[in-house]
Structure formats: C-alpha cells, structure tokens
Amino acid sequence: MPQLSSGGGDDMGANDEMIAFKDEGEQEEKIQENAFTERDLADLKSSLVNESEISQSPGAAVARRGQQPEPRCYVEKHREHLNGVTKQQDGGMYKTSYPGYPFLMLPDPYLQSSSMPPSVSLRPNLNSTANTHKHIRVHRPQSQDISGFYSLPPGSVGQISPSMGWQGQPVYPGLPSCGFRQTYSSSLSASSSYPRFPHSLMLGPSGMHPTGIPHPAIVPPSAKQEHDHYDRGMYAKPQGEAKREKEPKKPVIKKPLNAFMLYMKEMRAKVIAECTLKESAAINQILGRRWHALTRDEQAKYYELARKERQLHMQLYPSWSARDNYGKKKRRKREKQQDSNTDPGSPKKCRARFGLNQQTDWCGPCRCVPETLSASPPPPCLCRFDRLPPPVLSSRPFIRPSVRLSDPVCMSLR
DNA sequence: ACTCCTTTGAAGCTC
DNA sequence: GAGCTTCAAAGGAGT
Numbered sequence: 033m034p035q036l037s038s039g040g041g042d043d044m045g046a047n048d049e050m051i052a053f054k055d056e057g058e059q060e061e062k063i064q065e066n067a068f069t070e071r072d073l074a075d076l077k078s079s080l081v082n083e084s085e086i087s088q089s090p091g092a093a094v095a096r097r098g099q100q101p102e103p104r105c106y107v108e109k110h111r112e113h114l115n116g117v118t119k120q121q122d123g124g125m126y127k128t129s130y131p132g133y134p135f136l137m138l139p140d141p142y143l144q145s146s147s148m149p150p151s152v153s154l155r156p157n158l159n160s161t162a163n164t165h166k167h168i169r170v171h172r173p174q175s176q177d178i179s180g181f182y183s184l185p186p187g188s189v190g191q192i193s194p195s196m197g198w199q200g201q202p203v204y205p206g207l208p209s210c211g212f213r214q215t216y217s218s219s220l221s222a223s224s225s226y227p228r229f230p231h232s233l234m235l236g237p238s239g240m241h242p243t244g245i246p247h248p249a250i251v252p253p254s255a256k257q258e259h260d261h262y263d264r265g266m267y268a269k270p271q272g273e274a275k276r277e278k279e280p281k282k283p284v285i286k287k288p289l290n291a292f293m294l295y296m297k298e299m300r301a302k303v304i305a306e307c308t309l310k311e312s313a314a315i316n317q318i319l320g321r322r323w324h325a326l327t328r329d330e331q332a333k334y335y336e337l338a339r340k341e342r343q344l345h346m347q348l349y350p351s352w353s354a355r356d357n358y359g360k361k362k363r364r365k366r367e368k369q370q371d372s373n374t375d376p377g378s379p380k381k382c383r384a385r386f387g388l389n390q391q392t393d394w395c396g397p398c399r400c401v402p403e404t405l406s407a408s409p410p411p412p413c414l415c416r417f418d419r420l421p422p423p424v425l426s427s428r429p430f431i432r433p434s435v436r437l438s439d440p441v442c443m444s445l446r
Numbered sequence: 447a448c449t450c451c452t453t454t455g456a457a458g459c460t461c
Numbered sequence: 462g463a464g465c466t467t468c469a470a471a472g473g474a475g476t
Contacts, residue, residue, distance in 0.1 A: 287469045292454035297470065312471040313452040320453040338455080354457045358467060 285352050288345040291334035292323055 289297065296319050303315050303322075323331070345352070 287456080287467095289469060290455040293469060296453075300471070311451085311473050313450085313473080316451085316453040316471075318453090323454070335455095342456080354468075355459090357469085358458055361467070 285349050285356065287354055287357065288341040289338065291331065291338040292320075294337050294341070295319065295323055295326075295331075295334045 296316065299319055299322065300315060303318050304310065307315070307318065309315050309318075
C-alpha cells in the first residue's frame with residue numbers, strides 16, 4: 033500500500049502528500065495520443081471479467097505489484113484518459129468537472145493552487161454503465177447529456193437542485209442518491225469554506241440545507257442505512273421502548289469518506305459495467321488492485337479530495353467526532369445478544385424448539401403452559417431455554433405444574 | 447430483516 | 462507510540 037508521506041502542511045493532520053503535478057497540456061496530449069477503438073474496449077471488457085475471476089485469489093494483486101503493466105492495463109489506463117475530465121466553460125472560467133464528483137468541479141486556478149492534478153481521468157464510462165448500474169438509473173433520464181449532467185448551469189454553481197443527476201448513494205447518505213454531489217463553487221479556495229456544504233450555521237435545526245436537501249453527512253432516520261436499523265427494534269420491545277421509538281431519532285452524521293472510498297465511489301459503476309459484476313466484495317477487490325495500480329499523482333488527487341472532505345466535514349460539524357459512531361455496530365450486536373438473554377420468549381417457540389406438541393405438551397425444559405391449557409394467551413416465557421441448545425429430553429412423564437409454576441425458570445407463569 | 451463479504455484509510459481505543 | 466479495531470460505501474449472498 034503506497035502510503036503517502038506526511039505533507040506536513042495539512043491542517044487536518046492527514047498525511048497527504050503534496051506533489052508537483054504535470055502540466056495540463058501534457059496530459060491532454062496524452063489523451064489524444066492514446067485514443068483507441070471500440071474493439072479495444074471489447075477486449076478490455078473480456079479481460080476484466082477474467083481479472084475479476086483472478087481477483088478471488090487473495091494476494092494476487094500484491095504479487096503483481098511492481099511488475100510491468102500488462103497490455104490490458106495499458107489499454108485500461110488509456111481508456112481512463114480517454115474518458116477523462118470534462119472541461120467546461122462557465123463565466124469565462126474553465127472548470128474541471130470530475131464525473132461522479134460534480135461537486136469537485138474546480139476552477140482550474142484552484143486546482144493549480146492546491147496541488148491538485150490538473151487533469152486526471154476519473155470519468156466513468158457512463159455510456160456503458162448508465163443502464164446497468166442501479167445508481168445511475170436512479171432519477172436519471174437516460175438520454176441526458178453527460179456534459180450537462182456533470183456540470184451545473186451557469187449561475188447555479190453552489191446550488192443543489194433535486195432535478196440534477198446524482199449518482200448512487202451520495203457520499204453522505206441523506207442526499208438524493210446517485211453520488212453526484214454539488215460542485216465546489218468557483219470561489220472555492222483551499223482555505224475557504226465550501227459553498228457546497230454551507231457552514232453549519234446555515235443549516236437548519238435538523239441539519240437541512242436551505243435548499244431543503246439535508247447535508248449528505250446527515251442521515252435522516254428514514255434513510256435506509258445501517259445506523260438506522262441499529263435504532264430500530266430487532267425484537268419485540270417493551271412499551272417504554274416502543275414509545276421511545278416514536279420519538280424522532282437524531283440524524284446520524286457519518287464519517288467523511290477517505291481517499292479510497294472516494295475512488296471507489298467514482299469507479300464502481302465503471303468496474304461493474306466492464307466486469308459485468310455486481311457483487312460489491314468482488315468489485316472492491318478489483319478496485320483495491322486498481323487503486324494500487326494508480327500512480328501516486330493519481331492517488332494524490334483523491335487524498336486531496338479526502339482531505340477537503342474532512343476539512344469540510346469539520347467545518348460543518350465542529351463537535352462531531354468519529355467517536356460518535358465508533359463501536360455502534362459492536363455495541364448493537366452486544367445489546368442484541370444481551371436482549372436475547374433477558375427478553376421474554378414465546379412458550380410456543382420454546383416448545384417448537386424442543387419438538388413438543390404445541391397443543392398438548394408441556395415444555396419439559398421450561399415448563400411453559402401450552403396455549404390450549406392456559407385460560408388466556410400465555411404470557412411471554414422468561415425462561416431462556418429456547419436460546420440454549422436443546423437438552424436431551426428424558427422419556428420420564430412430565431410432572432404437572434403446581435410445583436413447576438413456582439420454578440424460578442418460568443416466572444412468567446406465576 | 448439482518449449480517450457478511452471485501453477493499454483502503456482515518457480515527458478511536460487499548461496497552 | 463505501536464498495534465488493533467471500527468467505520469465509512471456498495472449490493473449480492475447467505476441466514
């Protein structure tokens with residue numbers, strides 16, 4: 033893993049490398065020079081399918097690291113250059129739009145002043161992916177012009193419009209999906225705030241952007257995401273908890289994406305289209321290898337983006353810490369496990385577990401009353417036998433419950 | 447419905 | 462400070 037050495041000047045404390053990038057003209061020359069045919073694309077696609085199969089063997093990427101690029105990689109790299117950044121003129125200023133990250137449409141002076149590579153190919157092959165990747169087909173007219181899709185109309189830079197294309201899930205869930213984020217405004221500078229994400233003071237009480245679209249880092253309770261179902265009952269909750277559940281949940285602020293995550297988000301659609309793969313795990317393996325195959329200059333761009341993401345995130349949520357979400361997953365799991373030990377069980381379920389007749393059999397292990405023998409619906413069983421391995425049931429006839437009901441393991445029947 | 451898988455990097459935690 | 466753990470995205474597969 034090519035760890036970039038500490039830049040030293042990172043006010044966020046990230047180890048971002050500041051690299052002197054090549055001249056833009058030089059890059060563009062490269063793009064033209066490396067144009068290739070449709071047939072090349074077809075070859076590439078088939079080779080990538082193979083790549084995905086190979087990728088299942090761990091360590092393959094590591095083994096290949098440092099080797100001379102194969103012809104396929106050569107084609108692939110130059111294809112990326114072909115699909116490279118779009119330049120659009122806005123108000124006399126050229127902006128570099130990074131597809132998948134229209135929010136990263138940066139004025140070139142900014143790019144030059146912030147050590148961003150002026151022209152790095154990041155453009156997913158939308159022609160081939162738009163119809164296959166679910167992120168792209170969301171809310172997006174298929175005939176939509178890509179150049180218009182990536183850029184904002186003049187005068188709208190810095191605005192979020194729901195009608196704009198968004199690709200995939202936004203980097204911060206809560207924004208319309210599609211992953212395309214608002215552009216940085218042309219007034220953006222390395223030290224300024226980011227109009228894409230206005231200062232936290234501009235956010236409403238619920239973290240809403242003035243446009244009505246919540247900030248992407250804020251995950252509304254309704255959003256389908258992990259932390260949401262953390263907050264949902266995974267089992268029948270007591271009334272108190274159920275009541276608590278009705279109260280509005282605090283939106284979850286997620287971690288800013290790191291460089292690799294930004295890269296993945298952008299390149300995923302492309303890989304899916306090229307490899308006809310859908311499994312994220314396999315795709316991520318490919319992306320991981322491609323990430324390693326990137327030059328340091330190419331990677332540096334993503335490190336820079338990630339640094340800005342963190343910077344912006346910190347500006348928007350000064351009190352937020354990664355600690356806020358730290359351990360939630362594990363904590364939930366633990367709580368769930370704990371609950372399963374204290375949570376009242378069902379006599380029916382309990383008997384089913386032990387292969388007893390639901391209508392007539394008393395549950396040997398926990399002595400739950402069968403429904404047909406109880407005057408009213410049986411109360412939940414507090415015994416924990418149904419979560420333990422089934423005991424070996426003896427053939428000894430079960431004793432009637434007068435004594436059994438006082439047994440502490442079946443408190444619910446008292 | 448929920449978890450796992452799989453990747454890298456940032457940040458938190460533990461010792 | 463080193464080393465480990467967790468979370469961020471994604472979506473199919475498995476439970």
